[in-house]
Amino acid sequence: MSSESLRQRIIASWSLRAKAYHSLTRDWELFEIMAKRLIENASFSKDHGAKVLDLACGSGLVSEVLFGQFPRVKLHLCDPSETMLNLSRDLFGDRVQSYLQKAARDIKSMALNFDAILCSAAFHLMDEDAVLESVAQRLKPGAVFVCNLWGHSFDETAGLDSSQDWRPVVRKALKESGQDIPKWPASGGARLRSRQKLREIAEKHGLELDLCQVDKDLVPGAFTIAFLAMRESWPADMDKDTREAVLARAMELMPEQEPCYTVRLRFRK
Numbered sequence: 001m002s003s004e005s006l007r008q009r010i011i012a013s014w015s016l017r018a019k020a021y022h023s024l025t026r027d028w029e030l031f032e033i034m035a036k037r038l039i040e041n042a043s044f045s046k047d048h049g050a051k052v053l054d055l056a057c058g059s060g061l062v063s064e065v066l067f068g069q070f071p072r073v074k075l076h077l078c079d080p081s082e083t084m085l086n087l088s089r090d091l092f093g094d095r096v097q098s099y100l101q102k103a104a105r106d107i108k109s110m111a112l113n114f115d116a117i118l119c120s121a122a123f124h125l126m127d128e129d130a131v132l133e134s135v136a137q138r139l140k141p142g143a144v145f146v147c148n149l150w151g152h153s154f155d156e157t158a159g160l161d162s163s164q165d166w167r168p169v170v171r172k173a174l175k176e177s178g179q180d181i182p183k184w185p186a187s188g189g190a191r192l193r194s195r196q197k198l199r200e201i202a203e204k205h206g207l208e209l210d211l212c213q214v215d216k217d218l219v220p221g222a223f224t225i226a227f228l229a230m231r232e233s234w235p236a237d238m239d240k241d242t243r244e245a246v247l248a249r250a251m252e253l254m255p256e257q258e259p260c261y262t263v264r265l266r267f268r269k
């Protein structure tokens, strides 16, 4: 598959899950924690009406948190999925400066420059070379691009990720309900980024990677099930009530808490 078709497929898959994702981000605290870390590392001052781009804004969580802390901020929201962008529009109306339906690599052609660009829970979906090139062109001198990576997409933490251990649990829940066990695609296919490579790509585009920090949070094991269940056909095709019962049982069987690794990254122009 060409990289363009893959990109379109990823975007379409998020459009399909937009509503489910919106609920997930408001139900599970981890997303807010990640958003707060980005904002903390962008170092805004209270009275400064900074011009900020929420890149891959999804249903607007980062902007919601940012507005809560810095009401004077001038926000622009960008996402290639119209469905996602509409959820953000429902939330903010004309309180934000603009809604831009664009993929991250396409922001280089915009006529706006920013004091900060924030991007949460989406950098792993992107080609970092193309995105850092674009981002570098939209940052004012000294401005920052702050984003994060799920631990499964970073070489130092990929081996520590236990969220892939859902299979035996889901298998048991399905079996108890008398359901067939489907053949799920193999796990562990994430493309791994490394600190050194990100630093090199950043430098090529005139950016300095000045923060790269691993965070470890304890999250309920049920989070993994809730995340995967955004796809309506997961874990298998079955009627609605049976599916709900299987999901509830799988959540019950997951460990009470699991470590979740994320990496915060800050690139400065």
Ligand SMILES: C[S@@+](CC[C@H](N)C(=O)[O-])C[C@H]1O[C@@H](n2cnc3c(N)ncnc32)[C@H](O)[C@@H]1O
Pocket: 007, 010, 011, 014, 015, 021, 025, 031, 035, 055, 056, 057, 058, 059, 060, 061, 062, 079, 080, 081, 084, 102, 103, 104, 105, 119, 120, 121, 122, 125, 126
């Ligand atoms: C997991 S959501 C994150 C949304 C939001 N930042 C948050 O923290 O809740 C991922 C978002 O990335 C967007 N996305 C996917 N591919 C993209 C790309 N190539 N460029 C920009 N955004 C992309 C999707 O449409 C989706 O809204």
